[in-house]
Every structure is written in C-alpha cells, then in structure tokens.
Amino acid sequence: MHFSSYRKKTDEFLKVLGKRATLWFGLSLVSALLLVIAEYGFAAAIQFLLVSLKLIPSTFLSSSFLIPNLSPLQVGALFCCVGIFRGACLIFVGASALVAEKLLEARLRQLALFEMLVDSRKKFTSATNANFLFMELFPKASSAVGTGVGLLSSTMVALGLLVCMFVTDFADASVALIGIAIICGSVLLVNKKIRTISEKQLSPSKGLLHGIQRVTRNLILIRILKTETKESGELTGLNVESTSHVIRAGIASTFGATIPPVLGIFLLGALIYFQTFTTHSSGMTFLSMLYLLARFVQVMGQAAISLGQVSQSWPHLRETLLYCRSRPDEDRHKAVFPIKYIRIFHSPRRARRDENEAHRLRRSAPKPRRLHSAPKIELSDVRFAYHKGSDTIGGLSLNIPAGEQFGIIGSSGTGKSTILGLILGILEPNSGKVHINGMTPSEYFAKYGDAVGYVGTEPFLISGTIKENLDYGQARIYTPEEYKDAITLASLQSALNRFKDGLNHPIREDGSGMSAGEKQRLSLARALLRRPTILILDEASANLDSVTEAQIARAIYEIKYRCTRLIVSHRMRMLKHTSLIFDLERRQMCHFADIVKLQSDVSGDVDTASPPLPFKKTSKRARSR
Numbered sequence: 001m002h003f004s005s006y007r008k009k010t011d012e013f014l015k016v017l018g019k020r021a022t023l024w025f026g027l028s029l030v031s032a033l034l035l036v037i038a039e040y041g042f043a044a045a046i047q048f049l050l051v052s053l054k055l056i057p058s059t060f061l062s063s064s065f066l067i068p069n070l071s072p073l074q075v076g077a078l079f080c081c082v083g084i085f086r087g088a089c090l091i092f093v094g095a096s097a098l099v100a101e102k103l104l105e106a107r108l109r110q111l112a113l114f115e116m117l118v119d120s121r122k123k124f125t126s127a128t129n130a131n132f133l134f135m136e137l138f139p140k141a142s143s144a145v146g147t148g149v150g151l152l153s154s155t156m157v158a159l160g161l162l163v164c165m166f167v168t169d170f171a172d173a174s175v176a177l178i179g180i181a182i183i184c185g186s187v188l189l190v191n192k193k194i195r196t197i198s199e200k201q202l203s204p205s206k207g208l209l210h211g212i213q214r215v216t217r218n219l220i221l222i223r224i225l226k227t228e229t230k231e232s233g234e235l236t237g238l239n240v241e242s243t244s245h246v247i248r249a250g251i252a253s254t255f256g257a258t259i260p261p262v263l264g265i266f267l268l269g270a271l272i273y274f275q276t277f278t279t280h281s282s283g284m285t286f287l288s289m290l291y292l293l294a295r296f297v298q299v300m301g302q303a304a305i306s307l308g309q310v311s312q313s314w315p316h317l318r319e320t321l322l323y324c325r326s327r328p329d330e331d332r333h334k335a336v337f338p339i340k341y342i343r344i345f346h347s348p349r350r351a352r353r354d355e356n357e358a359h360r361l362r363r364s365a366p367k368p369r370r371l372h373s374a375p376k377i378e379l380s381d382v383r384f385a386y387h388k389g390s391d392t393i394g395g396l397s398l399n400i401p402a403g404e405q406f407g408i409i410g411s412s413g414t415g416k417s418t419i420l421g422l423i424l425g426i427l428e429p430n431s432g433k434v435h436i437n438g439m440t441p442s443e444y445f446a447k448y449g450d451a452v453g454y455v456g457t458e459p460f461l462i463s464g465t466i467k468e469n470l471d472y473g474q475a476r477i478y479t480p481e482e483y484k485d486a487i488t489l490a491s492l493q494s495a496l497n498r499f500k501d502g503l504n505h506p507i508r509e510d511g512s513g514m515s516a517g518e519k520q521r522l523s524l525a526r527a528l529l530r531r532p533t534i535l536i537l538d539e540a541s542a543n544l545d546s547v548t549e550a551q552i553a554r555a556i557y558e559i560k561y562r563c564t565r566l567i568v569s570h571r572m573r574m575l576k577h578t579s580l581i582f583d584l585e586r587r588q589m590c591h592f593a594d595i596v597k598l599q600s601d602v603s604g605d606v607d608t609a610s611p612p613l614p615f616k617k618t619s620k621r622a623r624s625r
Contacts, residue, residue, distance in 0.1 A: 015329075111332060141313065175271060176271055198313070198315050212235065260304050268293065377398070377423060398582060409569070423566070454538070463506075465506050491551045
C-alpha cells in the first residue's frame with residue numbers, strides 16, 4: 001500500500017513536471033552516472049602517472065585498474081581526455097537542472113494564466129493571490145525542483161563513488177562506510193529541522209504580501225482614519241515572523257552544509273589510522289581510495305547544500321503540487337500547450353518561424369459574428385450567493401428593453417456589481433435564468449464576441465500611445481471614421497488637441513500627463529470604438545468633476561438605440577438621461593424624477609447639473625415645438 005501511494009505521488013509529480021522537463025531530468029541523472037566513470041578514471045590516472053614517472057613500480061598498481069603501463073605523454077593525454085569528459089558531464093548536470101526548473105516554472109505560469117483568463121469556471125482571481133502565485137510560490141517551487149534535480153545527481157555521483165571505493169579497497173571502504181553513515185544521518189536530522197521551520201514561514205509570508213497590497217489600495221483611507229500605527233504593527237509583526245523563520249532555516253541549512261566537509265576531515269584521519277594499524281592496504285590502492293573518499297566528501301557537501309535549499313522551499317513545492325492536482329488534466333494540457341514553442345537549441349530564424357506559426361494559429365481561430373442591433377436583457381427569478389446561507393441577489397426579475405438606457409442604484413453591498421457579473425456571464429446564478437436576446441450570456445458573447453463595452457471606476461490604461469490604448473482588445477481593424485466618431489462622442493478631441501502627436505502621443509500605464517476626466521473619456525472612447533450592443537458603466541463617473549460627468553452622460557445619451565446601456569452610479573448627473581432605474585434596496589422600478597424627488601425630500605438638495613429629459617416618448621412634431 002505504501003509503495004502504491006509513493007508511485008501515485010511520483011506519477012502526479014511527473015505529470016506536473018511535463019515530458020520535456022522529465023527528459024532533461026533523466027539527462028541529468030545519466031550525466032551523473034557518466035561523471036562517476038570520470039571520477040574513477042581520475043583515480044586510475046593518478047596511479048598510472050606515478051608509474052610512468054617511475055616513482056613506484058608497476059607491481060604496486062591496484063588490481064582494479066587493468067590498463068597496461070603508459071608513457072608520461074600518454075598519461076597526460078589520458079588526463080586531458082578524462083578532464084574534458086568530466087567537464088562535459090558537469091555542464092550537462094548543471095544545464096539539465098536549470099532547463100527542468102525553468103520549463104516547470106513556465107508550465108506553472110501558463111496554468112495560472114489559463115485559470116485567470118481562459119477558464120470559464122474560474123470567475124475571479126484576486127490580485128493578492130495572483131502575485132503570491134507568480135512572485136512567491138511558483139519561483140520557489142521551481143527552484144526546489146531544479147535544486148532537487150541537482151541533489152539527485154549529486155546523490156547518484158556519491159553512490160557511484162562509494163561503489164568505486166569498495167571496488168578499489170574493500171577493507172578501507174567498509175571502515176569509511178561507518179563514518180559516511182554518521183555524516184548522512186546528521187545531515188538528514190538537520191534538514192528535518194529545516195523543513196519544520198520552513199513550514200511556519202509560508203503563512204506569514206503570504207499574509208505580509210496580502211497586507212501590503214491591502215494597505216497600498218487603501219492608503220488614503222488609512223491615513224484619514226488614523227490607523228497607520230495599527231496597520232504598521234500588523235505588517236511589522238508578519239515581517240518579523242517571516243524573516244525570523246527564513247533566517248533560522250538559513251542558519252540550519254548552512255550548518256547542515258558544513259557537516260560533510262568537517263566530519264569528512266575526521267573520517268580521513270580515522271581512515272589513515274586504520275590503514276596504518278589494521279588494514280595495511282598497499283600505498284597506491286590506499287591513495288586511490290583517499291582520492292575517491294575526498295571526492296565523495298566534496299560531493300556530499302554539495303548534496304547537503306542542495307538538500308537544505310530543497311527543505312527551505314518544500315512547503316512551496318507541496319502547495320504547488322496541491323494547486324496543480326486540483327486542476328483537471330484536460331485544462332492542464334490546454335494551458336501548457338504553448339510551452340512547445342520554447343526552443344533551447346535552435347537558430348534565431350527558427351525562433352521567428354515558430355513565433356510566426358503561433359501568430360498564424362491565433363489569426364486562424366474562428367472569429368465571432370458581429371451584431372448591429374441592441375439586445376433585450378431578461379433576468380427571471382435569479383438567485384446568487386457568494387457564500388452559502390446568505391443570498392447577495394435573491395429572487396430578482398428584471399426586463400431591460402432593447403436599446404434602452406437602464407440605471408441600477410443602491411448602497412454598497414446591495415449587489416449592483418453582482419448583477420453586472422451575472423449579465424456578463426462572469427457569474428453563474430444559483431437558480432433562475434439570465435437571457436440576452438433569448439440566449440444565455442455565455443452563448444451570446446461566444447457568438448458576438450465584441451458585443452460589449454465596459455467602463456469602470458478606474459480607467460484601465462497600458463503603456464503606449466493613445467491609439468494603442470484605443471486599440472486594446474480590438475476584435476477587428478477600425479476605420480479612421482470610427483476613430484473620429486468614438487473620439488467625438490467621448491469628448492476626447494479637446495484632450496488630443498493638447499498633444500503635438502495626437503493619437504500617437506505616448507502615455508504611461510498610470511496615465512501621467514492626463515487628467516482624471518481625460519483618462520476616463522479615453523476609456524469610454526475605447527468602449528464606443530467597439531460599436532457595442534451592450535454598454536456598461538460601473539461607477540464610471542465616481543472620480544470625475546461635475547462638468548466632465550455631464551459631458552460623459554450626454555455622450556452616452558447620444559448613442560441611444562444603438563446599444564442597450566446599463567449604468568451603475570450613485571450620482572444623479574450620470575442617471576439624468578436614464579429612462580428606467582431599478583432601486584436595489586427597495587426592489588422597485590422608478591423614473592429619474594422619482595429619485596430626484598425622493599432625494600430632495602431626504603436631503604433638501606439634489607446633485608443635478610441640468611433638468612432631466614422627459615421619459616415619455618413624444619412625437620417628432622412635439623419635439624420640433
């Protein structure tokens with residue numbers, strides 16, 4: 001039972017490692033075996049050198065080496081050959097471990113990217129968790145595997161040297177085996193302690209990363225509430241705890257790495273004593289034995305260092321294996337497919353050819369159809385809960401007519417963003433139905449991929465030109481007229497006039513050099529450029545001044561009947577052109593005038609820049625009057 005469990009874990013580990021990394025893993029072990037042959041060759045060459053220099057007679061040669069007497073020139077050539085062979089083996093051992101480590105890290109990153117961006121079952125991944133995976137867990141787990149490959153190679157070399165020692169001088173090797181057992185036992189005991197310490201380090205390290213991100217996102221609020229000391233104390237405690245565990249594990253690892261060379265010196269002294277007074281081995285045989293033992297101690301020191309590093313990263317490796325085990329095999333295969341484009345031994349021309357092939361495959365993927373009519377959205381008795389026992393949305397039914405501007409209001413926590421998530425197909429209702437033109441959201445957006453435009457509270461920008469920001473996520477090539485139309489509707493032209501390069505003006509990811517309103521209008525222009533049939537504004541005016549907010553509200557109204565518009569906002573200016581508004585707290589439909597009157601009764605003041613437009617449909621004759 002124990003063997004079958006061990007085999008199952010080994011199979012799971014090899015699946016995570018992948019075929020290519022496993023191949024390099026095997027190459028490292030083969031190189032380690034060849035390295036043993038090189039070490040044994042050095043031991044033989046030492047004896048032949050002494051014979052060729054006539055320092056000892058050939059009769060003193062160890063019986064293990066059956067090579068005839070060689071001239072000094074031939075022995076020198078033998079040393080060169082063995083040295084080149086040994087160097088090649090060392091290169092392959094080190095390079096194989098490095099390649100296996102980096103291939104594994106690339107596979108893990110692809111799996112996490114697939115989960116965040118492609119897997120429809122995974123709806124949200126927090127920034128804290130993503131940073132922990134990419135910056136902490138995966139690098140250390142991959143490093144543990146790479147170091148582990150080196151550890152296995154060193155172990156195989158050490159075992160090979162031990163066999164050579166027994167072949168060369170069985171009596172002295174038997175005596176040395178006792179000391180070797182003491183060295184190995186001491187190293188294993190120290191590394192058991194290292195693993196225990198490292199287990200305690202993972203939790204505060206993850207908590208520190210989460211705390212830093214939470215503080216940076218809410219720094220202004222923390223300063224307003226005067227909770228800097230509290231937050232600083234918590235983060236300082238986590239930092240001290242994490243660093244203390246790292247230092248303790250590092251010291252223990254250093255202590256474990258010094259055990260083989262220190263005890264090895266005592267072992268050499270003990271072996272010389274036994275050879276002199278007990279075993280009485282021949283001088284040349286004992287000299288070869290001492291060389292092999294010295295190399296054994298050196299390799300054991302390297303293995304102890306590697307074992308200490310693996311022990312420190314063991315919790316990360318274990319968490320990574322659990323993460324991979326929870327993902328279906330089919331998803332793993334899809335996620336790591338691009339890894340095949342990683343080339344190691346090939347020319348730059350081959351790299352460009354592979355890259356072009358990857359681009360060709362992406363371009364040849366089936367494109368979603370375009371739809372030019374605004375859809376009707378229906379929610380029928382929808383229930384949704386993030387956690388069991390507490391419904392965020394309970395029994396909600398909505399009918400949003402095609403081409404209408406529909407508002408959603410309510411205090412924080414009432415489920416405004418949750419409704420948007422359900423409509424966009426990011427969330428799946430626990431019960432009830434969500435339909436867009438009679439299709440589920442996933443069916444609708446699979447069929448009409450560029451049908452939605454979205455503008456959130458914070459403008460999403462990339463480092464590049466203004467045009468590159470407008471093109472971000474484009475599903476097709478836009479015409480100059482479409483750029484002009486979107487820029488005009490979003491009132492972005494005045495911002496472009498300030499820049500000498502216009503659309504080619506470079507901006508940073510934080511939008512340096514642009515006001516908050518200009519950045520938000522840029523996000524709106526990007527959404528409008530897609531010619532969406534559904535446009536969603538989720539608190540898009542939360543950080544804007546009243547003038548900019550009024551401009552954006554007017555721009556959204558100007559595209560009436562072109563798309564169905566959903567607006568979530570706390571501010572009345574953004575909703576003043578909205579025909580229907582759903583109040584989540586009261587669970588009722590209302591008009592803008594009703595909301596204005598209600599707020600006026602409560603506060604005596606309403607934040608509106610201009611009188612609302614009429615909600616009742618009027619004839620063209622009435623409008624002309």
